[in-house]
Amino acid sequence: MTAAPAKKYLDIIDPIHGYIRVFDREIAVIDHPLFQRLRRIRQLSGAHLTYPSAQHTRFEHSLGVMHIASQAGHMLMDKGIMDPDRLALLRLAALLHDIGHGPFSHLFEEILHLSHSSHEQFGKRLILESEIGDILSKYGFDKRVVVDVAFGTSGHQYMNQIISGALSADMMDYLRRDSYFTGAQMGRTEHQRILQSFDVHRRELAIERSALYSFESMMHARYQMFKAVYFHRTVRAAEVMLLEALRISDAEFGFTTFDLDDMPNLTDEPVLSMMATTDVPGLARAKSLAVDYQKRRLLKCVFERIITSRRKLQGIKTDVLRSAISDASGVPESAIFVDSSATPSIPLAPSKSESSHILVVSPRSGGGRRRRRGKEAERMPISAIPSVHAISGFMNILRVYTTSRYRNKVEIATRTTLDDIS
Numbered sequence: 001m002t003a004a005p006a007k008k009y010l011d012i013i014d015p016i017h018g019y020i021r022v023f024d025r026e027i028a029v030i031d032h033p034l035f036q037r038l039r040r041i042r043q044l045s046g047a048h049l050t051y052p053s054a055q056h057t058r059f060e061h062s063l064g065v066m067h068i069a070s071q072a073g074h075m076l077m078d079k080g081i082m083d084p085d086r087l088a089l090l091r092l093a094a095l096l097h098d099i100g101h102g103p104f105s106h107l108f109e110e111i112l113h114l115s116h117s118s119h120e121q122f123g124k125r126l127i128l129e130s131e132i133g134d135i136l137s138k139y140g141f142d143k144r145v146v147v148d149v150a151f152g153t154s155g156h157q158y159m160n161q162i163i164s165g166a167l168s169a170d171m172m173d174y175l176r177r178d179s180y181f182t183g184a185q186m187g188r189t190e191h192q193r194i195l196q197s198f199d200v201h202r203r204e205l206a207i208e209r210s211a212l213y214s215f216e217s218m219m220h221a222r223y224q225m226f227k228a229v230y231f232h233r234t235v236r237a238a239e240v241m242l243l244e245a246l247r248i249s250d251a252e253f254g255f256t257t258f259d260l261d262d263m264p265n266l267t268d269e270p271v272l273s274m275m276a277t278t279d280v281p282g283l284a285r286a287k288s289l290a291v292d293y294q295k296r297r298l299l300k301c302v303f304e305r306i307i308t309s310r311r312k313l314q315g316i317k318t319d320v321l322r323s324a325i326s327d328a329s330g331v332p333e334s335a336i337f338v339d340s341s342a343t344p345s346i347p348l349a350p351s352k353s354e355s356s357h358i359l360v361v362s363p364r365s366g367g368g369r370r371r372r373r374g375k376e377a378e379r380m381p382i383s384a385i386p387s388v389h390a391i392s393g394f395m396n397i398l399r400v401y402t403t404s405r406y407r408n409k410v411e412i413a414t415r416t417t418l419d420d421i422s
Contacts, residue, residue, distance in 0.1 A: 008023060008024045009021055009022060009023045009024065009027075010022050010027060012063060014060065014063065014064065014067075015180060016064055016173070016176050016177050016180060017064060017067050017068075020063050020064070020066070020067045021067075022063070022066075023088075023091075024139075025088070025092065025135075025136075025139040025141075026066070026091065026092065026095055028135045028138075028139070029092070029095060029096065029132060029135055029136075030063075030095070032131060032132060032135065033264045034099065034126055034130055034131070034132055034263060034264060035059075035062075035096075035099060035132070036059070036264075037263065037264050037265075037266070037267055038057060038058040038059040038062060038098065038099070038101070039057050039059040040057070040267035040268060040269065041057055041058045041059075041101055041102075041103060041104070041105055041267050041268055042054070042055065042056070042057055042058075042104070042105060042268055043056050043057055043058055043061050043105060043174070043177070043178065043181075044056075044105065044178060044181075044182070044229070044230070044235075045104040045105050045106065045107040045238075045239055045242070045268075046104070046107070046235060046238030046239050046242060046293070047182065047229060047230075047232070047235045047238075049234070049235075049238045049293075049296050049298065050232055050234045050235045050238070051181070051182035051183065051184070051229070051235075053181050053182065053183065054178070054181045054182045055181070056177060056178075056181045058098050058101050058105060060177070061098065061173055061174060061177055062094075062095055062096075062097070062098050062099075063095070064173035064177060065094045065095070065097060065098075065163070065169045065170050065173045066091050066092075066094040066095040066169075067169075067173075068094075068169035068172050068173055068191065068195070069090050069091060069093075069094035069162050069163060069169040070087065070090070070091050070094075071192075071195050072090075072162045072169060072195050072198055073086070073087040073090050073091070073162070074087070075195055075196060075198050076158075076198060076199075076200065079199065081199075081200050086156075086159070088141075089141060089145065089146065089149060089159075090149065090159055090162060090163075092136065092141060092146055093146050093149035093150035093159070093163060094150070094162070094163050094169055094170075096123065096127060096132070096146065096150050097123070097150045097151070097163050097164070097170065098119070098123070099123045099126050099127065099132065100118075100119040100120060100121065100122030100123025100124070100125070100126055101119045101122075101123075102119060102122070102255070102266055103255075103266055103267050103268045103270075103271040103272075104239075104242055104246075104268055104271075107239050107242055107243060107246075108246070108255075110243055111243065111246050111247060111250060111255065111256055112256055114247070114250075114256070115256045115257075117256065120151045123147075123150065123151060124147050124151060125260065126260065126263065127143055127146060127147050127150070128143055128144065128147060129260060130260055130263075149163065150163065152164055152165075152349075152350025152351060152352075153350075155203070156203055157203045157204050157205070157350075158200045158203055158204055158205040160350035161204070161205035161349075161350060162205060163350070164347070164348075164350045165205075165347055165348070165349050165350050165355065166215075166219070166346055166347045166349070166355045166358065167194065167198075167205055167207065167215075167358075168347065171218070171222065171347055172189075172191040172194075172195075172218075175187040175188075175189055175218070175221055175222060175225060176188060176189070176191070178225060178229060178230075179221075179225065182229050184225065184228050184229050186221055186224040186225060186228060187221050187222075187224070187225045187229075188221075189214075189217050189218045189221045190214065190217075191214075191218065193211050193214040194207060194211050194214050194215060194218065196211075197210065197211035197214075199361045199375065201359055201361060201377040202377075204359050205359065206358075206359035206360060206361045206377060207358065207359070207360060207361070208360070208361055208362070209360050209361070209362045212360065212385065215358065215385075215388075216385060216387050216388055219345075219346060219388050219391065220387065220388075220391065222347070223345055223391045223395070226343055226395060227306075227395070230343075231341055231343075231395070231397050233301045233304060233399060234298065234301075236301075236339060236341065236397075236399065237298045237299045237300070237301060237401055238293060238296075238298055240299060240337050240339050240401055241289045241290075241292060241293050241298065241299060241337075242272075242289070242290075242293060244285075244286070244289055244337065245275050245285075245286040245287075245289040245290045245293070246271075246275075246286075248283060248285060248286040248289075249274075249275050249278070249280075249283050249286040252278075252280050252282075252283060253271075253274055253275075255271065272290055272293070272294065275287060275289075275290035276290035276291050276293075276294055285334065299337060299401035299402060299403060300401060300402060300403070300404055300407050301399055301400070301401050302400050302401065302402055302407060302410050302411035302414055303398075303399060303400040303411065303414040303415065303418060304397065304398070304399045305397070305398045305399075305418070306395070306396070306397050307396040307397070307398070318338040318339070318340055319338075321338045321400075321417065321418070322336045322337070322338045324417050325338070325400065325410060325413050325414050325417050328413035328416060328417055329406070329409040329410050329412070329413035329414075330409065331402065331406045331409050331410055331413075335402055335403050335405070335406050335410075336400065336401075336402055336406075336410055337400070337401040337402065338398075338399075338400055338401075339397075339398070339399045339400075339401065340396070340397075340398050341396070341397045341399075342394050342395065342396045342397070343394065343395050344393075344394055344395075345391045345392050345393055345394060345395055346382060346388070346391075346392055355382065356381060356382060357379050357380055357381050357382060358379075358380050358382065358385075359377060359378070359379055359380070360377070360378050360379075360380045361375045361376065361377050361378075362375065362376050362378070363375060363376075398418075400414045400418075
């Protein structure tokens with residue numbers, strides 16, 4: 001009797017997408033310790049202290065992004081735009097797009113920025129310099145090409161845009177996944193209509209005009225998720241504590257200067273434990289913040305101002321404000337935390353520039369616009385989509401936190417000091 005051929009794929013059950021199929025080349029990447037570490041990095045860092053079920057990780061998010069990117073690729077294959085080899089490349093790039101994330105996800109990114117680095121830079125190193133790259137090579141993929149697609153520098157712009165940006169698989173997964181695990185209903189948008197409308201014009205990703213309503217809904221869902229979840233005042237209170245603890249202890253523990261051999265241990269709980277148990281002189285404050293975080297003794301928000309503008313809020317010197325509030329209240333600066341958070345209301349393009357337009361295709365009507373396969377392509381400014389234009393620009397949130405002990409004093413001093421902020 002002839003043995004049955006070995007199965008070259010697995011189906012992984014997922015609460016968001018049902019079954020996610022992964023093939024042998026992807027299984028080899030997923031099984032590597034550098035990818036498995038993503039199981040130990042929460043997607044929403046400290047949000048579980050406010051939304052208890054938000055325990056999901058970068059691991060399942062990465063699988064979800066690969067799944068949605070694959071769906072997008074199949075849509076483009078059906079239209080004769082993509083071939084199977086390029087689809088396989090897209091899947092691997094989507095799977096690896098978050099491989100460089102450090103502990104506490106995007107929170108750690110704020111620490112990396114202090115050293116002019118990013119999770120994308122660490123991701124490139126991991127793919128190019130570790131066994132991850134060897135696995136890609138073994139299966140016939142150029143690891144440098146995978147890096148280009150994963151981090152938005154590929155010459156095929158539409159592939160970059162499928163992974164990151166205003167039409168990305170990344171956003172389509174995290175909105176639904178974060179909404180599901182936090183219970184916040186506003187992120188549960190239907191992305192299939194957008195995927196089905198995908199097209200490509202001059203290497204740039206486009207959607208059909210009939211899918212504009214779904215695009216608008218997704219942009220509003222993202223905006224509301226930032227207000228209700230990602231920038232929630234209590235979520236941010238926990239993150240401010242972690243940020244300060246990480247900043248104080250980075251020089252001692254080298255969180256942002258590690259080598260690749262240390263990467264598997266650079267996850268949430270080991271780093272938190274290091275800070276919470278340290279006896280290193282000079283790290284008492286970091287230890288106190290980490291212990292309070294573990295015990296959910298969170299800071300109290302005494303001032304909040306949300307400013308939506310066409311540009312990122314500039315000129316807010318948090319150290320200067322903290323000093324002024326300290327002088328006015330008589331409270332030590334170490335007990336005052338000024339947090340200035342900002343995000344573009346529309347996701348940045350893969351090039352990290354602000355998104356100013358969306359490419360829309362329509363059935364040809366005899367006009368003079370550029371045509372391809374019986375369709376017209378129009379570069380539609382965001383300002384031409386009224387409901388999206390209304391939220392475009394930046395969401396800027398200025399908050400002041402302190403401990404319970406100093407709450408009243410700092411609140412009074414802050415309102416006096418910041419009375420002219422508008």
